[in-house]
Amino acid sequence: MSERHDLRCGIETCGEYPCPISNNTGAPMCLSPLQGSVPANVEYNACMRRLAFLLRCLALVALALLPACTTINSSTTGAASSQPAAQRSATPIPLTLWHSWSGAKLNALNILARSYEQANPEVRIRLQSQAAPDMLRQYNLSVADGSGPQLLLTPGRYVGELAEQQQVAPLDDAFATETLTDVLAPALEGARVGQQLYGVPITFDTLVLFYDRRRSPSPPATFDELLALNASERSQPAEQRPLSLAYYLMLETTLPYLHAFGGVVVDAAGQPTFASTGKDATARWLEWLKTLQRDENVLASADFSAVDAAAQAGRAWSVIDWSHRRANYAQVWGADAVGVAPLPALAPDQPPRPLVLPQVLCINPVTSPEQRSAAQNFMRFMLEPASQELLASRSGLIPVHRLAQVAPDIQPFVAAASQSQGLVNNITDPDVWRPLNDMFRGVISGATSVSEALTTATTTLQPTPTP
The missing domain is CATH 3.40.190.10 (Periplasmic binding protein-like II)
Known part of the structure; x- marks a missing residue:
């Protein structure tokens, strides 16, 4: 699970705001008050740093208020409602996705993740590569201690074991029948255990x-x-x-x-x-x-x-x-x-x-309601014909959506799959x-x-x- 930092700054003058982010690392830089007596020049420098930091905090507050003003103005003209703007001003919902892809497949997945973020600015998706032989074992451990990712991309043959251990969330109530109608049935079988859906195949x-x-x-x-x-x-x-x-x-x-x-x-x-x-x-x-x-x-x-x-x-x-x-x-x-x-x-x-043999996107059951909703929405996005076509054109992966238009060199694989069976x-x-x-x-x-x-x-x- 990606870390959601909610650390607070130790300086009294800005104690109500999140800590500033360190250069390049993305990790919070928590500042603590100076303790004990210090030389005058050090104390002066410390004061100046506090003053500069306070000014930065005030600037951030001012910037945070701008979307709210814009929202009010746009809502009065009927151009947009205040709800989406309020969501955009909130802290983005983090989604971490574990996978074992590399090369062209990973590049295609990254393009789709960034495209989804552009259309859904309230969500941030972090793709985290894992070594294929160790991924499931590490995932099992991370779910147990609450540090696991929100999304897991795994071969369908492991879904049954993950479901039995309650390490992936059931999804039958999350997807309308029409969303799955055009998904290749044998691929969908690899995401089911019995009659219960535990993920969606994407290739x-x-x-x-x-x-x-x-x-x-x-x-x-x-x-x-x-x-x-x-x-x-x-x-x-x-x-x-x-x-x-x-x-x-x-x-x-x-x-x-x-x-x-x-x-x-x-x-x-x-x-x-x-x-x-x-x-x-x-x-x-x-x-x-x-x-x-x-x-x-x-x-x-x-x-x-x-x-x-x-x-x-x-x-x-x-x-x-x-x-x-x-x-x-x-x-x-x-x-x-x-x-x-x-x-x-x-x-x-x-x-x-x-x-x-499908590659299946699953959701970690240990997620917040906001993260689960965002993860389900990302799954729907990955099933859209346009997303499926990009996977095929950029990496040669076979789409699971029947309406996806693919190049002639991919079409024979789609035809072969029409006679296939799922590895249930x-x-x-x-x-x-x-x-x-x-x-x-x-x-x-x-x-x-x-x-x-x-x-x-x-x-x-x-x-x-x-x-």
């Missing part, structure tokens, strides 16, 4: 297929078409031929294809079913991933370094990866050669559902995610068979008997 990441348009002028629609990309090169030895696909196998990147096999992680009631009623679909999904690992025309591996090295060397003609990594493939293939498409289907009637917070619940991830990693690493991994997950998910 998102999603899985897409990047492909080299020099090798395939049109995007592969199915996995069979994708795997056939290097068909003309298969006379070469396997270690020398180009790869049809490079695919980093982790739970988040492969879950879209669980849906293609008819499986789900949790049912409509939020109960995990992947190792119980849905275990047949889960088994088919895991066996398919093992088949990909054995295909010599594909590099499907849990070793990110190996997958990335093959992609960066230009050996892979397509890659399944997150939307924010487009620039990586522009460097390899050339900007004009990078194709972007939705994930290919297993078959025409077996489409995957890629995950949407009951999936990221540790009691669900941990056995799901353990099962996945055991199979992909070869440590366990599919049937053994499913049996272990089933046992882990069984409720503990009550004594």
Whole structure:
């Protein structure tokens, strides 16, 4: 939470006014009375400093009165009401926003914060960068001791845990339905826990297929078409031929294809079913991933370094990866050669559902009513199409608002997200995610068979008997 200084000056003649602000630092310079006897020249200098300070205080009072005079005059002519002017003359409402953004994303966020301040001069927004690995832990501690920021920009997968610990404020009563109607539904799911809204998404990441348009002028629609990309090169030895696909196998990147096999992680009631009623679909999904690992025309591996090295060397003609990594493939293939498409289907009637991972703005529950109101208003501002368009144009971030106009190079990501699913917070619940991830990693690493991994997950998910 940003500090709201209300310190008072120690000099009797100006004890009713806030302390002056020190040069450059923004910290209050509290002056205390001189004590004890002092040489005459020091006492004279001190008196002159007091006199000068008193004159500055009087000048500040005079300046403070000017808006009030202006307000009265404008209100009598009907040009403006006295209420906004009174608010403008008050101490600005401070909002501190913690984030882990950098580079172009941070520049875009800063532009929007300053634009909001210009339209709302009663609010001051301070963007405070945090190291991504430590941000949530530091936020937890700061909320506990009352020093936390008013706003937190966090990946949506952490919203459930923050809500459970009551470290983000519920927002359902703060946003009218029409405000959220045009927000991408899967992104909004990442800001909900159950039916309760705990934040608003302002951008998102999603899985897409990047492909080299020099090798395939049109995007592969199915996995069979994708795997056939290097068909003309298969006379070469396997270690020398180009790869049809490079695919980093982790739970988040492969879950879209669980849906293609008819499986789900949790049912409509939020109960995990992947190792119980849905275990047949889960088994088919895991066996398919093992088949990909054995295909010599594909590099499907849990070793990110190996997958990335093959992609960066230009050996892979397509890659399944997150939307924010487009620039990586522009460097390899050339900007004009990078194709972007939705994930290919297993078959025409077996489409995957890629995950949407939103960045969510949340409010610290330990805030004053004025700060909470200002924070909610800033959230609405960040959802406006114009704000969303600036994020896209300045940093390449994908907007969550359906009416935002974006450049042609962003449009394929928006189209891909239309077929997506949200990473809902009951999936990221540790009691669900941990056995799901353990099962996945055991199979992909070869440590366990599919049937053994499913049996272990089933046992882990069984409720503990009550004594």
